[in-house]
Amino acid sequence: MTAKPAAKPKQRTKSRAKAKPKMNLKVIALGGLDEIGKNMTVLEYGDDIIIIDCGLAFPEDDMLGIDLVIPDVTYLTKNIDKIKGIVLTHGHEDHIGALPYILKQINVPVFGTLLTLGLLENKLREHKMLDSTTRHTVVPGEKVKLGQMVVEFIHTNHSIADAVALAIHTPVGVVVHTGDFKVDYTPIDGDVIDLQRFAALGKEGVLLLMSDSTNAERKGFTMSEKNVGKVFEKIFEETPKNRIMVATFSSNIHRIQQVINAAYMYGRKVAIIGRSMVNAVKTASELDYLWIPPRTLIDINETRNYRDDQLVIITTGSQGETMSALSRIASGEHKQINVKPDDKIIISASAIPGNEKSISRVVNELLKKGANVVYGDIEDIHVSGHARQEELKLMLALTKPKFFMPVHGEFMHLSCHKNLAISMGMDKNDIFVMKLGEVLEVNKNEAKVTGTVPVGQIMVDGLGVGDVGNIVLRDRKHLSQDGLMVVVVSMDREMGTIVSGPDIISRGFVYVREAENLMDEARACVLDALLKCEEKNVTSWNYIKGVIKDTLKNYIWQKTKRSPMILPIIMEV
Amino acid sequence: MTAKPAAKPKQRTKSRAKAKPKMNLKVIALGGLDEIGKNMTVLEYGDDIIIIDCGLAFPEDDMLGIDLVIPDVTYLTKNIDKIKGIVLTHGHEDHIGALPYILKQINVPVFGTLLTLGLLENKLREHKMLDSTTRHTVVPGEKVKLGQMVVEFIHTNHSIADAVALAIHTPVGVVVHTGDFKVDYTPIDGDVIDLQRFAALGKEGVLLLMSDSTNAERKGFTMSEKNVGKVFEKIFEETPKNRIMVATFSSNIHRIQQVINAAYMYGRKVAIIGRSMVNAVKTASELDYLWIPPRTLIDINETRNYRDDQLVIITTGSQGETMSALSRIASGEHKQINVKPDDKIIISASAIPGNEKSISRVVNELLKKGANVVYGDIEDIHVSGHARQEELKLMLALTKPKFFMPVHGEFMHLSCHKNLAISMGMDKNDIFVMKLGEVLEVNKNEAKVTGTVPVGQIMVDGLGVGDVGNIVLRDRKHLSQDGLMVVVVSMDREMGTIVSGPDIISRGFVYVREAENLMDEARACVLDALLKCEEKNVTSWNYIKGVIKDTLKNYIWQKTKRSPMILPIIMEV
Structure with a gap:
C-alpha cells in the first residue's frame, strides 16, 4: 500500500499514506488484558463514548478475603457526559458482573440480547436497581446508533446462548469486537456463528479487529457442543439403573438443554439444585432459550417419589466451590440429596486455573461414598466455549483487519494470538498487544498508542467497594x-x-x-x-x-x- | 484354588485354604494414601518392624503459614524397640523429607542407594544430624536382612536417578513395593527397570504388591526421558544466537544431564543457579550420577565473560515458587541474571496441582520482558516419572500378586488403580484400597483389615513441630x-x-x-x-x-x- 513503511516500530505506529487532520478513534481497555475476566473496553470518538461489556474478575490468591474485583472507571466518571451506552456481548459474569457496581457510578443505557439482559436483570433485582436502569433488547443483525457510531450485533457461538460479536461502524472505519466466541458448525440452537457477515465486513474493509485470545495457545479446533450431548446419551444408555447427577456451569444453557434432552430420551425426571442453576434455568426457560418437555422438571423434594433410574439431578459446583450444591452433597451436608453407592455423577466442566485442587477434593469425597464419578479426561464430557488457533485464524482471514488487537487473556494468550496473526502474514507493527489503560488512537491510515488513562482493580469485600487496599x-x-x-x-x-x-x-x-x-x-x-x-x-x-x-x-x-x-x-x- | 470362596466380602477377607495358626504380617501406611506425598509404610512381623520411606507433604491451601507436613509416628515411638531400620526407595522430598524430624523421635539405621543417601546427607547436615544417623549404602540387587525379613533392592526408572523398588522376603511370603516408578526402555543411565527380577519374583509367587498409583488415571505409556533430550537438541539447534535458560526440578538429574549434553554438543558453557539446584548438581556429580564435561561448568559470575550464544543457565523455579531463582529473574530481582529480549527460556516441568497460577505468573512476566518462553504443551519438554496404565498393568502382570494394595495417590488414583487390576481379572476382594493407619494383616492364605493405629498430619511451622493445630x-x-x-x-x-x-x-x-x-x-x-x-x-x-x-x-x-x-x-x- 505504501512505498515507505514507518521506520519507528518503537512508537508502535505505522503510517500508510499521508495523515489527514482528522479526528481519531480512541480504543481503551479498562479490563480484560493481561488478566482473565473484568472485560471492559471503551471506544471514544469525539464526544461519543461506547462501552463494550462490564465484567468482574475473581480475586487472585493474594487478595485474601476479597469477594470480587471490578474495573476502575475513573476515566468514565470524568467523561460521563460523553457516554452513549454500554453494549454487552453475552451474559457471563466476566462480561456483565460488574454492572451493578459500575452503573451506580455511571448510570447509562445498557444494550444486549434477550438472554443477556435476562441474566442481568436477575442481578439488578438483587441490587434493587431494576427500575433505575435503562435496558434495550437487541437481536443479532440489528444496528443501534449511539452518537456518531453505529453498533451492529452479530450472532456467534459460545458456551452461553445468545452471544454476539460487535461491528462498530465509526467515522474512521469499522471496528470488529468478537466478544467471546467459538465456531460451532452444529450448535444446539441451530445457528452457526454468522461467518458470512464477518466475511462481508472483511470484504468492505475492517479497520481494527479485537478478538478473543482465551484459547490462543491451543492447536486445532474446539469441538462442537453437540459432541457432549452424544457422550451424555452414551452414559445414560450405559446407566440403566442408577441415579444420574450432572454438575456444570449454570450459564451453559445449551449444556443443560442436552442433559434435559438425554433425560427425556431415557424417561427420567429432572430436578435442579443450586441457587444460580435454579435462577438460570428459570430465566432461560421463561425466555425460550431452554426447552423443557412437559412433566419433566420436578422439585427436588419430589425426587423421593421416584426410583433412581427415573432421576437426573442438575447441579452447580463443577469447580468444587465450597458452598456449592455438589460440594455439600459430597461432604454429606446437603439437606435433600445424599450420595448413594453407584450414583453416576458427571462433572461436565474443565477446571478453571486455580480450582484443580477443590475439584479433586469433591471427586475424592464422592468416590469414597461409592459414587461412580465421570470427570476430567475420562470421557469427552466438556468442550470449551472459546475458539482455538484454527478458528482464530478463520476470524482473521474473514475480517482481514488493517490493525489487530488481541483481547481477553493473560499476556501469554495475547502474545500467542499476535504470533498467529504474524504467521498469517500480518505485519507485527500493525498488531497491538496493549496494556490496560493504554490509549490506542486509530484512523483510516494509522494506529498508535498515544497515552494512558487511570486503570486498576477495585476490590469488593462485603459492602465495601474499594475500601480494601x-x-x-x-x-x-x-x-x-x-x-x-x-x-x-x-x-x-x-x-x-x-x-x-x-x-x-x-x-x-x-x-x-x-x-x-x-x-x-x-x-x-x-x-x-x-x-x-x-x-x-x-x-x-x-x-x-x-x-x-x-x-x-x-x-x-x-x-x-x-x-x-x-x-x-x-x-x- | 478353593471350592468355597469366603462369603464375607464386607470383612475384606478371603480364605484360600485352611488357615494355619501362624503369625501374620502387618502392613500399615502412615502416609501416602488418599494424599500426595508424606509416603511412609510400616511392615511388621512379630518383633520386627521395617519402615519404607519417610516423606513430607506440602501444606494444603487451608494450612495457612505451615511450611511442611510430616507423618504422625506415635505408633512407631511406642514400638521403637521393634524397628530394624528405614529403607528408602529414592531421594525425592515426599520419600525422604520427613527424616530429619522423624529420626529425632526414632533414631534407627537408614538404608538407601548412593544418590538417595547423598541427598539425605545434605538434609541431615543442615539439621546437624549427620553424625547421629547410621546410614547404610546399598546397590540394586543387594539383599539386607532386617530381623526376620530380608529386603531386596530392585532397580527401577523414575524422575530421579538411583530409584529402587523393594522385595521384602517375609516368613509369610514376598511383598513387592514398587516405590515410584515408570518403565523407560531408553533411560539416560542405560539401565531399564529390572523387569526380569519382577518377573522372577512373580513366578516364585508374590504375596502382596504395593504399586505407585500417581498416574493411574492416565491411559497409555509414559514417554521415555530420552524424548525430552531430543527436544532440547532441536531447541538448541533452532536457537543459534540467544541465551538459553532451562528450569526444572533440581532432583531430576537425568534431565539436567540432558541439558548439559545439549550444551556440550552446541559448545555452550553451563551455569547453575538456585540453592537446591546447586546442591543437587554438586552431590550428583561428586557421586558420578552426573557427567559434566571438563570446562563446561562455569560460575554464575563468569557468565558476563561469554556471549549469549555461548551460555546455558540451569535454574530452579519450574513451579513458579515465589522465592526461586526463576521467579526472581522474571520479576527483575535476581542479582546476577537479567532477562534479555529473545532469551530462550524452557520450563521443563509440568504443573504440580495447585501451582498452575504461579507458573502462569512467571511465564507472563518473562514474556513481557521479551523472552521466548517454551512451557506447557508448546513442545514435549517434560515427561512424567510415574507409570501410566499400560505400565501399571505390566507390573501387575509380571508380579501376579495374590493381594494388591494400590499406594501413592489420592483416593481417585488408588480407586482407578484398583479398577485396572479388576479389569485384568483380579478378584476385587483381593484388592485393598486402604486408609491411613488401617492395619492389613496378611498371611499365605488371607489378607484382612484388622484394626487401626494412630495417624495424622503433623504440621511444621518454623521451629515448631506439631504446635499448630x-x-x-x-x-x-x-x-x-x-x-x-x-x-x-x-x-x-x-x-x-x-x-x-x-x-x-x-x-x-x-x-x-x-x-x-x-x-x-x-x-x-x-x-x-x-x-x-x-x-x-x-x-x-x-x-x-x-x-x-x-x-x-x-x-x-x-x-x-x-x-x-x-x-x-x-x-x-
Missing part, C-alpha cells in the same frame, strides 16, 4: 501466615510508669496451652524492656511501642523462627 | 478473610467502672483513614454498651467481653457485611 491485604497476608500477638500495658499518663500489664494475647500463632512457658517468658522479656524504659524516664508512647515490638519480635523469632504480627497497645490511665 | 489454623483463616479489631478498655478492679477507653485498633479490616467515621461510630457503640453494663453494676469481665464482642460484631456486619475477628481486652487497674 494494599495495606489491608498485606496485613491479612501477614496475619494468615503467623497470626498475631497483642501486647497491652496500662501506663500512668503523667509519670510514664507501668500501672498494669503487660498482658499478651495471641491468635493464630501457637496453641497457647502447649506453649505456656513461651508466653510466660515472652511476658517477662517485655516487662524487662519496659522497666528499663521506666528507669530511663522514657515517656514517648511511640518509642515504648517500638521497644515492645522489637523485644518481642526478636524473642519469638529466636525461639520459634516465626514472625507473628505484633500489636503493642498502651492504655493511658 | 486446628484452632490456630481456624484463627489464621478468620484473620486472613476479614482481619481483626482489638477493643481495649481499662476498668477499675473493684468498682467495675471504665477508667479509660474503649480504644479500637484494627488490622487487615479496612483502610482506617478511609473509614474514620466507621471507627468513631463503632467506638461510640461499644462505649454505649459498656455504660449500660456500668449502670447495671456488671462486674464479670467475661460477661463484659461478651457484650463488647456482640455489640461490635453486629454493628460491623450491619455496616460492612464483614466479620473481622474481635478481640476484647479488659485491663484491670
